[in-house]
Amino acid sequence: MHTIIQQKLIEIEAKYGVKILYAVESGSRAWGFPSKDSDYDVRFIYIHLPEWYLAIDPQGIGQKRDVIEEPINDLLDISGWEITKALRLFRKNNPPLLEWLRSEIVYYQQYTLIDNMRALESDVFYPNSMLHHYLNMAKNNYREYLQGRVVRIKKYFYVLRPILACQWIEKYNTAPPISFHVLLEDSLKDGELKHSIDRLLERKLAGDEFDLEPRITVINEFVEREIQRFEAYVESLDVQVNDPTAQLNDLFRYTLQEVWG
Structure with a gap:
C-alpha cells in the first residue's frame, strides 16, 4: 500500500502542477489503534509554482483553492493543504497539523520545510x-x-x-x-x-x-x-505569545526559492 500511495502522490503532482513537500498517515493507523479494515488517511502539504502566488487573486479565493482533495474510496482518503494555508494554521497552533508533524508513518518528504517548521514550533506553541x-x-x-x-x-x-x-x-x-x-x-x-x-x-x-x-x-x-x-x-490559563508571522513569511519565501530556484 505504501507504494500505491507514493504513486498517487506523484500523480497528484503532475495533475495539479505542484510539488508535494510532506505526506503522512493521519488517522487511526497513525494513532496506533487501526482496525483490520481501517482505511488510509493520507495528508500532505504542497507548494505551487511562483507565478501561482504572483497574481492579483490570493490563494483560497475563487478557483485558486488552497486544498487538494482526491475522490475518497473505501481504502484511501487523501487530501492536502497548500503551504501558505498550512503555515497560517501553524501560526494558530492547529492541532491536526501539529499531529501531522508527529506522525511516524511518513510516505513522502523532501526539502527542508518540515524540519524548519519543527524548529519553529516552540515559537508558535501556546x-x-x-x-x-x-x-x-x-x-x-x-x-x-x-x-x-x-x-x-x-x-x-x-x-x-x-x-x-x-x-x-x-x-x-x-x-x-x-x-x-x-x-x-x-x-x-x-x-x-x-x-x-x-x-x-x-x-x-x-x-x-x-x-x-x-x-x-x-x-x-x-x-x-x-x-x-x-x-x-x-x-x-492566560498565555501570551509573540506573533511569528514574519518568521513564517521568511520560511515560505525560502521554501519557494528552495523548491523552484
Missing part, C-alpha cells in the same frame, strides 16, 4: 487553543457515543485519546505525541483503569470494535472527572 480542541473533541464524543447503557468499543478511544492529549499538554506544555500508546504509558500507572483500557485496545486491534456492551464504569468515571477538571484548567 496551550490554550490545543486544550480547547482536544477538550471539545472529548466532550462531544463522550456526549454522543458513551452515554447509553451499551456502547461500541471503538468509541472509547475517540474520547480517551483527546483526554490523554490534554494531560500531556498540562504536564509538558508541548504538543502531544500522535501515538495513543505513548500517551497512555505516560499518563496512567498500572491499575484497574489502565488494565481496562489495555484490554479494550487488544480487542479493538483484534477486530471487536463494533461490539456493543455495557459501559465500563471505571473508564466513564475517569473521563467525566478529567473533562470537568480540564474545563476549569483551560479557563485559568
Whole structure:
C-alpha cells in the first residue's frame, strides 16, 4: 500500500502542477489503534509554482483553492493543504497539523520545510487553543457515543485519546505525541483503569470494535472527572505569545526559492 500511495502522490503532482513537500498517515493507523479494515488517511502539504502566488487573486479565493482533495474510496482518503494555508494554521497552533508533524508513518518528504517548521514550533506553541480542541473533541464524543447503557468499543478511544492529549499538554506544555500508546504509558500507572483500557485496545486491534456492551464504569468515571477538571484548567490559563508571522513569511519565501530556484 505504501507504494500505491507514493504513486498517487506523484500523480497528484503532475495533475495539479505542484510539488508535494510532506505526506503522512493521519488517522487511526497513525494513532496506533487501526482496525483490520481501517482505511488510509493520507495528508500532505504542497507548494505551487511562483507565478501561482504572483497574481492579483490570493490563494483560497475563487478557483485558486488552497486544498487538494482526491475522490475518497473505501481504502484511501487523501487530501492536502497548500503551504501558505498550512503555515497560517501553524501560526494558530492547529492541532491536526501539529499531529501531522508527529506522525511516524511518513510516505513522502523532501526539502527542508518540515524540519524548519519543527524548529519553529516552540515559537508558535501556546496551550490554550490545543486544550480547547482536544477538550471539545472529548466532550462531544463522550456526549454522543458513551452515554447509553451499551456502547461500541471503538468509541472509547475517540474520547480517551483527546483526554490523554490534554494531560500531556498540562504536564509538558508541548504538543502531544500522535501515538495513543505513548500517551497512555505516560499518563496512567498500572491499575484497574489502565488494565481496562489495555484490554479494550487488544480487542479493538483484534477486530471487536463494533461490539456493543455495557459501559465500563471505571473508564466513564475517569473521563467525566478529567473533562470537568480540564474545563476549569483551560479557563485559568492566560498565555501570551509573540506573533511569528514574519518568521513564517521568511520560511515560505525560502521554501519557494528552495523548491523552484
